[in-house]
Amino acid sequence: MKRKLLLILGPTAVGKTDFSISEALKYSSPVISCDSRQIYREMTIGTAVPSPEQLAAVRHYFIHSHSVTVPYTAGKYEIEAMSLIESLFEEGHETLVMAGGSGFYADAVCHGLDDFPEADAELRASLMERLKNEGVESLRFELARLDPESYHAIDIDNGQRVVRALEVCIMTGRPFSSFKTGVRKKRDFEIEKILLTRSRDVLYDRINRRVLDMIDAGLVDEVRSLGKYRHLPALQTVGYKEIFDYLDGNITLDRAVELIQRNTRRYAKKQLSYWGRDPEIKYKEL
Secondary structure, three states: OOOEEEEEEOOOOOOHHHHHHHHHHHHOOOEEEOOOOOOEOOOOOOOOOOOHHHHHHOOEEOOOOEOOOOOOOHHHHHHHHHHHHHHHHHOOOOEEEEEEOOHHHHHHHHOOOOOOOOOOHHHHHHHHHHHHHHOHHHHHHHHHHHOHHHHHHOOOOOHHHHHHHHHHHHHHOOOHHHHOOOOOOOOOOEEEEEEEEOOHHHHHHHHHHHHHHHHHHOHHHHHHHOHHHOOOHHHOOOOOHHHHHHHOOOOOHHHHHHHHHHHHHHHHHHHHHHHOOOOOEEEEEO
16 A cells, blocks of 8 residues: 655645645545644634634644644654654555645655754743844844854744744854754655645735735734734734734734735745745646
C-alpha cells in the first residue's frame, strides 16, 4: 500500500477550504490544517476559520486546537502533525489531505526543520515589548549587526520572525543562521503538492470582500475581546494589528479596513513568491 499526503496550498482567500473538503470526501480523509493562526481557539473571524458547516462536512485537525497563551512553533507543529499523520495511516487511510497557507508549517511536514533551541520566555517577552514600543526597525537593525545572513534571508517586515531570529542570537551567542543545516528529513510517504491559484484581479477582489465580511461578522468585537493578549506573538497578525490601532484611536475604522485589505494582498503575494521557488508544486487554476 502506497501512502500519500496530498498537500493543498494557496494564498489567503483563494478557496483552499472548499477544495480541500472536496478532496477529503473523495479520499475518505480528514483535513489536516497547516495554518499557523487557525490553530488558535481564541481567534476565529480574523483567521477565516472554516464555517460550522464546513467543519461538519469532514473531520478537521489543528483548527482551534491550541491557545494563544501557550507559545507554539513550527517545530512543535512538525512533531504533532507527524504523529497524527502516522496514526491516521495506521488506521488504514491511504491518502491524507492537508491544507493551509503557512509555508513554514508545510515545510516542517515535508522536509522537517532544523533543531533550533527552545525559546527563552523572559527574553521573548522583553523583545516583544521592544517590538511593541520601538517597532520592528530597531530590532532588525540589531539583527543585521548580529546575523547579517538572516537579516538578508528572512522577511524583516515580519516582527515575529525578527524576534525569533534575534532571541536565538542573544540567547546562544551564535547567529540564528548557523542553526540551519538544510538537511531534509526523509518521510516514508509520498507527498503531492497542489498550489491553488486565481487571476490576480479575482484573488484581490476575493480578499477585499472577505475583509468586509469579517467586519460584518464582528471582527472588531473579536479583537476587542482579545485585548489582554495583544502582546502575544499570535496577535501580531494582519487583521488584528490594524483593528487594535483603530481601538486605540490611532486610525478610523475605514482606514483599518483599507490597511487590512492592503496588507492581506501583500501577504498573498509573499505566499505565492515563497512557493514559486518549489519545483515539486503542481499548479491548479480555480
